[in-house]
Each structure stands twice: as structure tokens, then as C-alpha cells.
Amino acid sequence: MNSTSKFGKLIGVLDVSNSFCKFLVYAVKNREILTCHEISINKIESSDEDEYDPIELWNAVQEAMRVATENLVILEIEPSDIVAIGITNQRETTILWNKRSGEVLNPLCSSDNRLNKILEKILLRTKNKKNYLRSVCGLPFDVCFSAIKIKWLMENNKAVQDSIDRNECYFGNLDSWILWNLTGGIVSGVHRSDVTNCSRTMLMNLESLEWDKRLCKFFDIPMNILPQIRSCSEIYGYVNIQGSTVLEGVPIASVIGNNNSALVGQICLKAAKVECHMEEDCSVMINTGQEIIYSDNDLLSTVGFQLGPNEKVHYALEGFIGSSCSAINWLKSSILSSTESNNNHNSSPVSTFHGMRNGNCFKSLQENDLAFVPALKGLCAPKFLYQAKGFLSGLTINTTSQQLLTAAKESICFQTKTIVDSIKKDCKTWPAISSLIVGGEFSENVDFLQLLANICSVTIERPQVSAPTGLGCMLSAALTMKILSLDEFKTTCVPPVDNFYPTINLDVSEEKYMKWLTALKTSIQANHQSPRDEVNSLLEGKDATKFIMNSIPGCLFLFSSYVIYVLSQQWP
Template sequence: MNNFNRFGHLLGVINVGNAYCKFLVYAAKNAEILTCHEVKLTEISNLPGWSEFDGNVIWRSVLECIEVSIKNLLILDINPADIVALGICNHRETTILWDSSTGFPVYNAIASSDTRTSEILSRILLKTKNKINYLKEATGLPLSTCFSAIKIKWLIDNVKEVRDAIEKNTCLFGTLDTWILWNLTGGVDSGVHATDVTNASRTMLMNIESLQWDTRLTSFFGIPQKILPQIKSCSEIYGYVNAGLLTGVPIASMMGDQQASLLGQLCVKAGSITCSYNEGSSLLFNTGQEIIDSDNGLLSTVAFKLGPDAETFYALEGIAPCAGTAITWLNDTLMIPTQQLGNNNSPNCHSTLVHSLSDPQVIGGVPSTSNTYFSGVTHLNPLVSNNNYRAPITTRICDEITFVPAFSGWYSPYWKYNSRGIISGLTSQTKSQQIVYATYEAIAFQTRQFLESLTRDCKMWPPIDRLLVGGDIVTDNNFLLQLIADLCGLTIEKPQTTSPPCLGAMLAAGLAMKILTLDHFRTYCVPPVDIFQPSIGDALRDARFSRWMKTVQKSLVLEYGGKSNSRAVSTEFLFEDKTNERPVSYSIPGTIFLFSSFTILLVAEILLQK
């Protein structure tokens, strides 16, 4: 320890999402963030439903974040050589293919929320007799446009450069962690082509029990196994930085962002639970070493594997593609002022919005006689369980507006890829603040859906009475946190940290380097929490949820292209694999059936007379 500066061992974490790329440097001994730099990523959307990112831009952004952070360390008189390892956490499912001989992507990275693969999914469902869970036993996942396999299939079918690279044996596939690792470790010259079990579990190509690529799955999608990376644990040395300011530093952890958040909030025991709110929302429930097959629309996934020889922990997960995305849409597309996703530099706009949401004339808020939490500051204020602020949720005007942000269809619990988003109840008197409120309400109700599915799947487990949360859109949004507590009927605990996924990746790297233990992390690195208690009764909570579910019903029957599905759709479990068997007479034209039946009767009558 004497060879290090006053902060001791340092750990760097690269975090790449669908909105920002950032690099953080932690003091390992107490998880203090010493410096951080982030770069906004620009989405490319050439057609409706398409969402891409330039892989080269992502890589250059990573380098910029590292370079600026290292300069910041020097300004702070901290030696960058004290960084003993790097960790990587990333937005899962985003798919990129590149040519190993040139080092360049053969196509843009396709984001998880991209829906261009809907037609391919439709054909697969036709082939499997509409069994959405056809591959779930092997993968833990329902068939969906979300996961990587179907994106790879689209790339193979539609991009000649991909097929050429496969033929030349130079095509490589990866999620964002793999792309960054390959470049960090030398790229064309010596790049390590690997991923971890959490990211691999989101491809729909890995067997969730063996933790290896499954030839049955690769054959099903027509994907050559030779393009896939090696699968490793979340916490081990993958390789070493090949060039630049951190040359020789080991990359010692890689994790999908939601699983990293689970670890970063120390949900390491079976029965622990967390929910993250970023572009989408994700609720993860640690099931220990047991794989639970959900009958209620949740997926089974790998939670973490903290070392090559460590036990594998699994989780049930509910995911919604639109949470922060819906807020960004309000702000950027409808020009309705709201909190910028992940932006803590514009407090005045957010403060104005929240005060207007608290106006009884707008949505019937019940403001406290004490000071509001939303004073325009950019850091969390400490909260206690006896909050004096009641979420504004009881008015006739507010009851008129409901919002279902199914921009990319439905994930959990319905897995209906072609549903549409709906805002219901608009009138000429509707105010913009009411639409913002309805958006926040939808985010809370999506969480309630996950919790209800989880309760059905885990009837023998202890009941859930509190929920750990994190993510960009709740970082400085006590209003939304209180609303989630009220509408879900749970105690909400938000750790005072800006990036739980980065904390998890840091912990995994520290474990791999043997400079951290779970006990040390629990003692010295766990931040204090802000607590939000429910402030309304079950009757009001259930009434509002029931009203929102009526709009969900409309969303489920309205398909892309404006067509309405004429069949009545149950909002219980659309994802169940039901055999669509019909009587034989259904396959015979009516006229032929009637004529043949009459002929048989006539012949029978003649025979009886004889």
C-alpha cells in the first residue's frame, strides 16, 4: 500500500449505455469517485423503429472519456499508474458485427429497442405455431425483437458485407462489452474476443444452464458459431490494455448494466431485488442458484458469476423498453419541458415542472406545509421515512389522462412486439403537466406489473415489502420516487450513488484482483439511502392501476400500421404457449362440408330402405 497515493488502489470503470459513454475512477477502499467524464452518444434512426449507433464513434468516445479522466487525475495530483484494473459495464443486447482484418464495423450497432426485426420475428412465430416461449427452456428468454440473435439474423439476411466477412472467416459478433474489450486489447493485432455470462445470456444463443453457446440455438437462427465470442465469468482477467495511457492495465470485469446494478447494490443473496430506471426499466430478483421458469411474463437470466470457479447466480427479470425514453420523447419531440435524462445541469426546468405538478389546480396535488423537496438543487437531499410530501394523485382532471409508452411494443409481461403506444383521455383543456404526470405514472405502473408477476411466480418466497432503485431518471427525481412508492405500495430505497452499475463493475474488478471482498465492500462502500414510504391506501392505488390497465388493453389490440386486432385480447398472459388446435371442420369450406354431409345422410337413408 505504501507504493500508492493517499487513495490507495484505484479502479477504472467504462460504462456504455444508449445515451452516454463514461469513464469513472474509484478509490477501491471506499468506492469514492475521484473523477468522471462522459460523452453523449448520438442515436441514428433512419427509419421508424430503427435505432443504431456508430461503433467507431462509441470506441472514440471511450478513448476520450479515458483520456480526459486521466488528465483530471493529474490535475488532482493523483498518479494514473495507481489504476490497477478496469471494469466494463454496458447496455445489454445492442449488437455489433465487425471485420477482424480491418477492425471496422461492417454495419452500425443495432440497439436493443430497435424493431426492424419484427417481420423476421413474425415468420419465426408462424414457424413455431405462435409459441412465444419456444426457446425459453434453453435460453430463459421469450422470442422477441429485443435480443441479439434475431438482430444478427437480420444483418446476415440484409447486409452483403456481413455475409462476405463470414465467408472470409473475418466476421466477429459482440455486444458492446465485447467490442470495447477487443479494441482495448489490441484490435486487429491482438484483440481478445470474449464476453461475460450476463451479456451472453441476452443473446438467445447461450444455454442458460451450461453457460455455453448452444448449437441447437445457433442452427435455429442460422448463425455460424465461429463468429461468437468466448464466454467467461463476470470477475476475472480478460486481457490487458494494449496501448495508450493505461497500457498494461488488466481488464478484470465485464457485466451487463442491470446485473452490474444488482451487484453494485449488494443484492447478492437469493430474494434480494432491485429496479433500475434508465432508457427503459428493469426489475431483477435474485433467485440464487435456482433457475425459475416464469409463467407470468418474466424472463430468466444470469445474475452474476463472480469468478471462473464461482457458483452461478440467476434472476427473474421484468423489462420495459420505455421509461427514460418516454421522458426524453416528451422533452425533445413534443417540446414539453421535463427533466433531461441523465442531465443534472438544468435544475430550474425540473424545479418548475415539479412545482406545477404539485399545483392542485393542475392535477390535485396535496402540497405539504413544509418546504418541497424540489428546490432546484442538483444533489439528493436526505430523506426520512416520514415524508411530509404526498404525491399528487387524487383528482378528476388527472384521472382523465393515461399514457402507455409502448414505443417498441411490449416486453414484460406480454411480449407483444407489434403493440402501439397510447395517450388516452386528451381534451382541449389538457395541460402539458398532466401528460408528464401520466408518463411518470406509467413508469410506476410498469414496475407494479413486474412485481405482480413476481409475486405469482414466487408464491413460496417471502413477500416483497421494499424495493432498491437506481438509474438516471430517478437520480434527482424525488417526485417520481414517491409516486413509485405510492402506486406500488412498497417502501422505496434509493442509495445515494449516481451509478449503481459502475459500482457493481468496480466491485467485480476488485474481487478479481483480490483487493476487495464482499464484507469490506459492505462495510466501507455501501452509500446511505433515501427512503420513500407509501402515502395512499390500497383502494385509490388499485383504482388508478385498473384505469391504466384499460389503456393497456387498447394498446395490446392496436398494432403497427394503425390496424386493430379484432380478437379480444386478455391482459393476463398473452405469452402463454397455447396450442391453436381447431376442429377439422374449420379447415373445410362451408359449402363442401354441408354438401358432403347431406350426401352421406342420403346414402345412409337409401341403404336403410334396402
């Protein structure tokens, strides 16, 4: 198709999470966002958990696409210039639906405390070895991964089990659900997913990039409910929405997880590149090239990206901060008075730092004795501890709302530091990490980035790129359509970079960090019900069971020596 628009060929990107969706339209030739429409998804009112309606999400996707294409017409740009669509999504969110009727069998939920009981059963079965399957799938046992959720739904939702028994059930993350509906649903919908999403299910073999029969058997999950696994850059299907004419027949040319897409969008395409994506949840990811590094420090071994079915897969190590921006929003809405909060802070979750840059940031670190552990839905960094609870220490009668918010932001920085330190430990022979590339909505606040640089003691690089997640997905789709090459992208899409350097004494940040670690240990001790030395070993990356294992050789030596001695005394 020859484009007549002055902007040339366009690519649409669907950016989807369980609480919002947006449709961005990019001009490929200059990577400019021409229009974007975002819609928020409401939480189910009757739910005590973070549950959302997948049907509402699908309706929001259609609305976002409709409004965005109408905006193109207003801008005198032909919607028919959209040559492909890409999908980038929040990973791990689990949906099961009936492939015959399209009925959703469970509310959409990314985090659910009801899963703790089934996780406890699995840990009991494996003698509390949370890394029992890590050598195959790269992941520890945790409630955030899809297999645990599927297992729980099979045992607690009769409609799910009945649908499975009738061979009518499909499983997918957000990408599979949207793709299936986008390509025709019960009429012609395709059931596929990409390697980045599938690598977060605990069901995919990290080396073969295929569903692993042993993993599926371990969780007792039938393989016929799982989507086909594809690369991030290839044709998945074609738009086939009833009543749609503008985008009808447009190929879906890319599917990729949101943090992985940010890794691509920030041009972290070579090994040793580290990217920190800061949205509602935060992720720190290092590209490890074709090498799978199995972490000794609770990082996740995962797929970074695969930009084509015949291209090499790039693996990654990832640390995940489960409650970051969401913890700050929770503090503002549930704990702090709305009057004081609104008087001192902008309502935007990324605009709540004021007067803390450079010298003021140094003063803040010295004066604020609060330590906040944002384990609102368990803990992900520095360790995956589903039983962990939030913790706040250092409160006095003089504590202000500003100090509370600052402590929350400091906690994000401290968790980021633990992840960066863990990467250094796991990649001992790699070049030292001297800089961290950041992106996402939360990175728009310069004062927060300065605080991050001070606490992590590294240079923070913020490329002047809007929506790196969308940009990475756009590139993946453009590669599929052969309208853009990686060399062209790297040559023409290197934006100016804002640098933030550490400006405080290392001893000050280390002292504050140690106070936070003390609060973290206290929190774990209170909720983990473990001896203090076991908690310390847990945070230092040591497996408490290894203390027993390590003592076995010595015991055997002493016992065998004693036996030999006794026998020698009896020998003539």
C-alpha cells in the same frame, strides 16, 4: 505495484451504452468516485432508426479515458495507481465487425423496427409459440435480443454474409466490441464476453453457460463468430491502445451488463433481493440464487452475475421497461411546446416532477384522467409485444403539459407494478416483496419515487449511492485483483438509505391502475388484431393456444364415450 497515493489503489470503470460512454475512477478503499468524464454519442443523422456509429463510440471511449486520467493529474493523483479496469454496458446491442480489418459491418442499433419481419417468420415457423426456446435460453422471441438481429443482418447485409463465409466475422455486444479494441484490435484484440451479456443473445444455454449448438442451428448462426464466455470477475486481457502510455498494460478485470452491475452495486447479493434500475430504460430484477425460475408471466430468466470463474452463478428474473425515461424525453421534445415545458420543468430528464409529493401526489392521481401506454418501440412490460404501439387516452381541451408528463411517469410506475406482481406470481413460495431497492439517474427525483411507492404499494428504498452500475463493476474488478472481498464490501459499503412509504389509499391507486390496464388492453386490441378475450388472457399471463390444448382431453373423453356406447349397443 505499491501505491503512493493517499487514496490507495484505484479502479477505472467504463460505463458504455449506445448513446453515451463515461469513465469513472474509484478509490477502492472507500469506494469514492475521484473523477468521471462522460461523452454523448450522436445518432446517425440519415437514419430513421436508432442507429449510432460504433467507431464514434470507440473514439469517445478513448477520449473519456484520456480526460479522466488527465483529471487525476490535476488532482495530484497518479494515474499509475489504476490497477484494473472494468467494463459495464447496455446489453443486447449488436455489432458485427471484420476481425482482419476492424471494419464495422453494421451501424450500432439497440432497437430496430426492420427486425419485425424476420421475427414474424420465426413465429410462423414455430406456430406462434414465442416461448419456443425459453426452456433452453430463458428468453421469448423478441427483436431486442441479439440472435434476431444477427439473423436479420445475415439475410439483409451482403458484407456480413461475405465476412462470415471468409471466416472473418466477429459478433459482440458493446462489451465485446470495446474489449476487442481496448486490447489491441486487429493486432492482439481478445474476443470475449461475460455470462450476463451472453445470456441476452438467445444463443447461450442458461444451465451450462455455454453456446448451445441447437440454438445456433435454429437461427442458422455459425458458432465461430461468437465470443468466448467468461465470468464477470476475471482477467480478460490487458490494455493495448496504440499511442497510449498511461494505462498501457492495465488488466481488464471485469465485464458485466449494466443492470446486473447495478444489482451487485446495490448489494443484492442474496436470493430474494429485488432491485429496480432506472435509466433511459428501466429494469426490475430479483436475485433467484442458484435456481433458474422459468417465468409463466413473461419475465426473463437470465444470469444475474458470476463473480469469478470458480464461483457459483446467481440467476435472476427480470422485467424490462423499454421506453421509460426516453418516452418522457420524447414527449418533451416532440409533443410539448418547448416554451411551456421549459417554464414548468427542468431540462434534465429526472427533474420534471414538481409539487407531487405526499398529499399533492394523492391529488394528482385523483385528478389526472390521462392514461399513457409508452410502447414507442413495441412493448416489453407487462408482455413482450413487438407490434404494440403507443397509446394515450383521456385527452380533453383542458389537458396540460404537466398532466401529459405526469401520465408518462405514472406509466413507468404502472409497468413497474406489473413486473413486481409478476415476480410475486412466479415466486409464490418466496417471501412477499415488501420493499424495492432503486437506483440510477431517474431515481434521483424524490417525487417520482413517492409516486412509485404509492402505485406499487411497497416501500421504496434508495441507497445514497452515486452510480450503482459503476460501483458493481468496480467490485467485480476488485475481486479479480484480490484487493477487496465481498465481506469487506458488504461491511464498509452499506450507505444510508432514503425510504419512501405508500401515503395514499390503496383503492385510489388500484382504480388508477385499472384505468391504465384498460388503456393497455385497448392499445393491444387496436394493434394486435385479436379477439378481446385473447387480449385479456394475454395480459393475465395465459397462453391463448392453451384454450385449444385444454379442450382436447374433454373432446377425447366425449368421443371415446360415444364410441364405447355405440359398440355396446351392437354387442350381443
